[in-house]
Amino acid sequence: MDLQPSHASPILTDPVSKSRLGIHSSLLAYSQQDSPLSPGKYTKSNSKKNMGSLDDVRSNGWLDAMKASSPPRKKSVLKGSSALVASIDFDMEDYNLWMLEYPSALGAFEKIIDHAKNKKIAMFLDYDGTLSPIVEDPDCAFMTEPMRTTVRRVAKCFPTAIISGRSRDKVFDLVKLTELYYAGSHGMDIIGPVSDTLHENHPDCVKSTDDQGNEITLFQPAKEFLPMIDEVFRTLIDITKDIEGAKVENHKFCVSVHYRNVEENNWTVIAQRVHDILKNYPRLRSTHGRKVLEIRPVIDWNKGKAVEFLLESLGLTDMNDVLPIYIGDDKTDEDAFKVLRESNRGCGILVSSVRKDSNALYSLRDTSEVMRFLQRLVNWKRKQERKHGKK
Numbered sequence: 141m142d143l144q145p146s147h148a149s150p151i152l153t154d155p156v157s158k159s160r161l162g163i164h165s166s167l168l169a170y171s172q173q174d175s176p177l178s179p180g181k182y183t184k185s186n187s188k189k190n191m192g193s194l195d196d197v198r199s200n201g202w203l204d205a206m207k208a209s210s211p212p213r214k215k216s217v218l219k220g221s222s223a224l225v226a227s228i229d230f231d232m233e234d235y236n237l238w239m240l241e242y243p244s245a246l247g248a249f250e251k252i253i254d255h256a257k258n259k260k261i262a263m264f265l266d267y268d269g270t271l272s273p274i275v276e277d278p279d280c281a282f283m284t285e286p287m288r289t290t291v292r293r294v295a296k297c298f299p300t301a302i303i304s305g306r307s308r309d310k311v312f313d314l315v316k317l318t319e320l321y322y323a324g325s326h327g328m329d330i331i332g333p334v335s336d337t338l339h340e341n342h343p344d345c346v347k348s349t350d351d352q353g354n355e356i357t358l359f360q361p362a363k364e365f366l367p368m369i370d371e372v373f374r375t376l377i378d379i380t381k382d383i384e385g386a387k388v389e390n391h392k393f394c395v396s397v398h399y400r401n402v403e404e405n406n407w408t409v410i411a412q413r414v415h416d417i418l419k420n421y422p423r424l425r426s427t428h429g430r431k432v433l434e435i436r437p438v439i440d441w442n443k444g445k446a447v448e449f450l451l452e453s454l455g456l457t458d459m460n461d462v463l464p465i466y467i468g469d470d471k472t473d474e475d476a477f478k479v480l481r482e483s484n485r486g487c488g489i490l491v492s493s494v495r496k497d498s499n500a501l502y503s504l505r506d507t508s509e510v511m512r513f514l515q516r517l518v519n520w521k522r523k524q525e526r527k528h529g530k531k
């Protein structure tokens with residue numbers, strides 16, 4: 141199977157490589173750590189006096205990453221301003237060139253479904269920026285009703301999971317669909333179907349029942365970090381409370397520190413404070429999302445591992461029978477794109493209206509294109525079923 145567009149895109153180096161973090165490899169596997177830690181024993185000191193010099197976040201690349209972490213707003217076209225019109229034309233040309241490397245999944249739809257024939261599609265969806273547009277207030281990132289209906293239809297046709305950086309509960313509250321599986325906290329909190337082989341490979345899986353009484357598997361590989369995350373969450377609330385616009389969210393196994401609504405000249409301050417707090421937590425690390433710093437446990441687990449886990453729990457690991465499709469917009473989705481690309485199965489679709497290097501194979505411009513792509517997939521599936529006499 142070759143789903144690769146003719147111009148293969150450059151493969152990213154791991155944005156959170158061990159060497160860049162400067163973390164000893166023994167810290168990477170949660171299973172190698174001692175027994176669960178209790179709150180209060182992680183920090184050496186949270187005092188602002190103890191903080192490093194302001195050079196830190198500038199020299200280690202945090203500030204540059206923060207500035208690059210969300211597409212710039214489109215400038216409004218001033219009538220008569222030929223310079224601005226020229227710059228927008230250049231952006232379009234640049235985007236169109238980029239699309240030669242990452243063709244539109246709508247344009248390449250026939251090619252994609254050609255590979256889906258005689259295969260089971262497994263659908264993986266990110267939430268923010270994929271199913272709901274990016275908005276100023278994370279609490280107001282609602283899905284439209286047409287998108288909800290579309291995702292419900294997708295889930296009726298194909299096994300479907302949402303893999304989000306939000307906590308599982310929060311993303312479920314926003315999506316409100318019981319027809320799918322959910323993985324919250326960047327895949328560190330998964331509810332999937334029951335599978336015996338899964339329990340052999342992941343002895344930490346817990347069998348349980350959901351609210352509807354269905355048997356489910358609960359997998360939480362960072363369980364022992366709960367008290368630490370809770371403690372760092374409270375500390376981060378405290379050290380950012382004087383920064384106007386800063387917002388800290390507790391996502392159970394990770395914490396988000398938002399700076400979207402913080403004046404840009406305060407980004408150094410917020411970055412430096414987070415950076416200094418993390419010096420006291422060697423078992424936590426920070427990654428960059430869209431105008432957000434994500435604090436998470438240093439464990440060998442991410443959205444890519446969550447995709448593999450869910451495929452296994454769905455009994456869909458046979459490469460020849462299955463076409464996994466993953467749609468996402470953010471850096472954390474790159475781990476999932478990478479898993480699909482490196483195992484040469486399925487396809488990653490990056491949602492972006494600006495050029496970005498990615499491990500995805502295809503692109504979609506925005507959430508409305510995501511909805512159109514999903515609708516076309518549902519229509520194609522129903523046509524297939526009618527052709528094969530299924531109701």
Ligand SMILES: O=P(O)(O)OC[C@H]1O[C@H](O[C@H]2O[C@H](CO)[C@@H](O)[C@H](O)[C@H]2O)[C@H](O)[C@@H](O)[C@@H]1O
Nearest residue numbers: 267268274275276278281304305396400430432
């Ligand atoms: O993995 P995802 O489902 O994409 O979650 C990633 C982060 O999404 C949310 O933040 C982003 O969307 C917000 C609403 O549009 C926006 O205001 C913010 O600037 C974005 O970073 C969520 O609030 C984060 O906690 C997630 O980690």
